[in-house]
Amino acid sequence: xxxxxxxxxxxxxxxxxxxxxxxxxxxxxxxxxxxxxxxxxxxxxxxxxxxxxxxxxxxxxxxxxxxxxxxxxxxxxxxxxxxxxxxxxxxxxxxxxxxxxxxxxxxxxxxxxxxxxxxxxxxxxxxxxxxxxxxxxxxxxxxxxxxxxxxxxxxxxxxxxxxxxxxxxxxxxxxxxxxxxxxxxxxxxxxxxxxxxxxxxxxxxxxxxxxxxxxxxxxxxxxxxxxxxxxxxxxxxxxxxxxxxxxxxxxxxxxxxxxxxxxxxxxxxxxxxxxxxxxxxxxxxxxxxxxxxxxxxxxxxxxxxxxxxxxxxxxxxxxxxxxxxxxxxxxxxxxxxxxxxxxxxxxxxxxxxxxxxxxxxxxxxxxxxxxxxxxxxxxxxxxxxxxxxxxxxxx
Numbered sequence: 001x002x003x004x005x006x007x008x009x010x011x012x013x014x015x016x017x018x019x020x021x022x023x024x025x026x027x028x029x030x031x032x033x034x035x036x037x038x039x040x041x042x043x044x045x046x047x048x049x050x051x052x053x054x055x056x057x058x059x060x061x062x063x064x065x066x067x068x069x070x071x072x073x074x075x076x077x078x079x080x081x082x083x084x085x086x087x088x089x090x091x092x093x094x095x096x097x098x099x100x101x102x103x104x105x106x107x108x109x110x111x112x113x114x115x116x117x118x119x120x121x122x123x124x125x126x127x128x129x130x131x132x133x134x135x136x137x138x139x140x141x142x143x144x145x146x147x148x149x150x151x152x153x154x155x156x157x158x159x160x161x162x163x164x165x166x167x168x169x170x171x172x173x174x175x176x177x178x179x180x181x182x183x184x185x186x187x188x189x190x191x192x193x194x195x196x197x198x199x200x201x202x203x204x205x206x207x208x209x210x211x212x213x214x215x216x217x218x219x220x221x222x223x224x225x226x227x228x229x230x231x232x233x234x235x236x237x238x239x240x241x242x243x244x245x246x247x248x249x250x251x252x253x254x255x256x257x258x259x260x261x262x263x264x265x266x267x268x269x270x271x272x273x274x275x276x277x278x279x280x281x282x283x284x285x286x287x288x289x290x291x292x293x294x295x296x297x298x299x300x301x302x303x304x305x306x307x308x309x310x311x312x313x314x315x316x317x318x319x320x321x322x323x324x325x326x327x328x329x330x331x332x333x334x335x336x337x338x339x340x341x342x343x344x345x346x347x348x349x350x351x352x353x354x355x356x357x358x359x360x361x362x363x364x365x366x367x368x369x370x371x372x373x374x375x376x377x378x379x380x381x382x383x384x385x386x387x388x389x390x391x392x393x394x395x
Contacts, residue, residue, distance in 0.1 A: 131192030
């Protein structure tokens, strides 16, 4: 670490040196390093009392600049610095200026120590979450103030199957975090990124960590220590409890129009599981070259049949409950973002799956498969019903 005042002053003066380099060289907080650089560059106009609150290694460098600029008032202000070395250097500087004929003020007397005034607690920084994807994963960003260092930001990826799967932690200054949060909100729109309550953010991560035990997947290194630092988390509310069933007509209309959900940015990338799509692709390839079919119409009709079977197979067994859980999470996320109409559609699809409705008769479910084979879906529907351009027409 650089401690020589002249070397530190050279870093502060150099316009080509970034603040992070000063932080690394001096071991001081980013905000303080940036403030010291600004004071050095504006030494003629800098407030004298600013030096008194700088970390010692930066204050000593600033005093060298103050001496060169004949800022006796700044040197006098530093005589009460908490660091004895800084106070001593300030008095030495005053003596040097006085010997050069400069009028210097009397060194400031230490103010009587008063009991610190109670200050209101600083509100915690905001937290964010993305919508869940078709693989059951979502990102959570949890930030907290770390006194003297800035804002600790943790980016966590959680899975409804494997648990807590990824953890990255970084430290930002308060201004940097505000810029990061703004950028996250703007660039994360396609992921449906929303600001959420801190307790809910911690609850999502804690719930995922418990899932690691069931999945057998080890959490990232340091995850448990970090969870201990952010404190206990409340139980996450079941999103299904937020949505009451609609009337029969409304429920039916919501399910019938559910294909339009795939037009939303946060659902545009949703597809059935990869192994299901791969198996379907193999069957479609076999149909395309098989001599069992005399013309393209027969091939298209058979393609339509195997695609319908693939949709129902994609929701077989425990996968139906898993898709339903993900859709309820999407419904809650849409509602949190103010999109009640699409939230209601997603919840209606989930209830249809829970009732045991055939997935191949639910537009949203069909498109999870058909989106991966758009040309086959179009040709199959044309063969079955020439008036309809698609098997399911998204609204």
